[in-house]
Amino acid sequence: xxxxxxxxxxxxxxxxxxxxxxxxxxxxxxxxxxxxxxxxxxxxxxxxxxxxxxxxxxxxxxxxxxxxxxxxxxxxxxxxxxxxxxxxxxxxxxxxxxxxxxxxxxxxxxxxxxxxxxxxxxxxxxxxxxxxxxxxxxxxxxxxxxxxxxxxxxxxxxxxxxxxxxxxxxxxxxxxxxxxxxxxxxxxxxxxxxxxxxxxxxxxxxxxxxxxxxxxxxxxxxxxxxxxxxxxxxxxxxxxxxxxxxxxxxxxxxxxxxxxxxxxxxxxxxxxxxxxxxxxxxxxxx
Numbered sequence: 258x259x260x261x262x263x264x265x266x267x268x269x270x271x272x273x274x275x276x277x278x279x280x281x282x283x284x285x286x287x288x289x290x291x292x293x294x295x296x297x298x299x300x301x302x303x304x305x306x307x308x309x310x311x312x313x314x315x316x317x318x319x320x321x322x323x324x325x326x327x328x329x330x331x332x333x334x335x336x337x338x339x340x341x342x343x344x345x346x347x348x349x350x351x352x353x354x355x356x357x358x359x360x361x362x363x364x365x366x367x368x369x370x371x372x373x374x375x376x377x378x379x380x381x382x383x384x385x386x387x388x389x390x391x392x393x394x395x396x397x398x399x400x401x402x403x404x405x406x407x408x409x410x411x412x413x414x415x416x417x418x419x420x421x422x423x424x425x426x427x428x429x430x431x432x433x434x435x436x437x438x439x440x441x442x443x444x445x446x447x448x449x450x451x452x453x454x455x456x457x458x459x460x461x462x463x464x465x466x467x468x469x470x471x472x473x474x475x476x477x478x479x480x481x482x483x484x485x486x487x488x489x490x491x492x493x494x495x496x497x498x499x500x501x502x503x504x505x506x507x508x509x510x511x512x513x514x515x516x517x518x519x520x521x522x523x524x525x526x527x528x529x530x531x532x533x534x535x536x537x538x539x540x541x542x543x
Contacts, residue, residue, distance in 0.1 A: 305535045306479035307420035308410070309469055309498070312432050314485035314505030316407055316423070317439065319392075320350060321506050323401045327391040328355070331384055337369045347507045353426045353459040353488050356385045385428070393434045403439050404503070406523030411440065413531050415447050420473055424465045424482075426453035449473055461491035466498060478541075481534045483523075487511040499537050501529065517541070 313319045325346045332339045339362070341349065352361045359381050363369070372380045395401055414421055425432050429452035437445045449469065456464035470477055482493040485505040493500035494515055501518040502508075513519045517537045523529045 304479055304538055305417075305419060305481065305531065307422065307473065307475050307481075308414055308534065309466060309480055309482045310421070310423045311482070311484045311486075311489050312423050312425035312427055312435060314508060315404070315483050315489075315503060316435065317401045317403050318505050319401055319435075320346070323392055323395055324355065324388070327388045327395065328359075330391050331388040334387065335384065336371060339363075339369065350486065350507055351488070353461065354453050355388060355427070356381050357459070359384060389428045389431050392431055396431075396435050396438050399438070401435075401439075404505075404522060405525045406528045408440065408444075409525060410523060410529065410531070411444055411447075415444065417531060419531075420449075420475065421447050422449040422451060422469045422473065424451045424469050426459045426465070428452060429454055461488045461495065463492050463496035466492060466496040470496070470498075479538065481517075481537060487513065490516055499534075499541060501534065501537065503529075 310316060313324065317323070321343060325341055325343070328346075329340055332341075341362075349358045349362055352358045360377075363372075363377075368374070368377065411421065423432050423436060429450060432450050432452050433445075436448055436450070449472065451465050451469045451472070453459045453465065456462075456468055458464045466482065469475070470480065477496065477498050480498050482489075482496075482498050482500040484490050484493055484500055484502050486502075486508045490500055490502055490513055499517050501520065502513045502516045503520050503523055509521075517540070518529075518533070520529060
């Protein structure tokens with residue numbers, strides 16, 4: 258696994274066990290669901306208080322193989338001559354939020370004749386609700402797997418007593434469904450959910466992260482955000498919270514300047530650990 262750490266200006270390949278500066282990386286068997294500890298979980302909890310997760314591209318690589326085909330099926334059902342190919346949808350991801358994405362696309366290429374100007378806003382909301390239903394059906398059928406390392410870190414965080422939240426621009430129902438279906442109800446019960454429809458401004462505005470911090474009574478200096486996109490990173494930076502970026506299929510070439518750590522994935526064996534996240538917080542105070 259390749260990691261880039263702007264604070265330390267280093268790139269390294271993780272071996273089974275390696276320590277550099279304040280960063281400790283330890284191999285964890287895939288079957289292990291115990292804290293990946295070099296320090297005790299109590300020591301971790303004294304500084305690292307919460308992990309705030311984006312959903313799309315972070316928990317699962319949902320954009321290309323989940324949201325995009327769901328949008329396309331919705332457009333077809335409504336007789337709209339719109340098909341978002343992989344490359345086009347990647348470009349549209351520069352706009353945060355599904356309703357906003359449809360609006361930006363049709364503002365650029367022209368609105369379908371089937372959507373009169375006076376009913377555009379209402380129709381976009383209707384389409385987005387249907388898209389969400391299709392997307393949730395894909396999740397229910399488990400067509401979209403979690404990314405490597407996600408459950409490992411979540412289990413370690415739960416064992417260490419850390420607080421967890423998903424902070425996404427997606428619809429609240431979609432977020433809750435993914436967390437419950439792909440993680441199981443036991444893990445899902447440990448999460449607070451903050452979605453795009455709960456705040457006035459979506460990412461890259463920091464609103465959803467600020468809402469999470471305020472609602473959960475968190476100290477920003479003790480939180481780490483996990484994002485996958487430049488938009489999400491911008492939201493984290495605007496909120497003033499430490500951020501690790503795990504690249505996804507659509508975001509690999511984006512500019513992640515200012516991230517505390519950039520990785521290709523969280524990884525199952527010898528990947529990112531709670532100690533890694535603690536090290537990022539330590540680096541900010543040194």
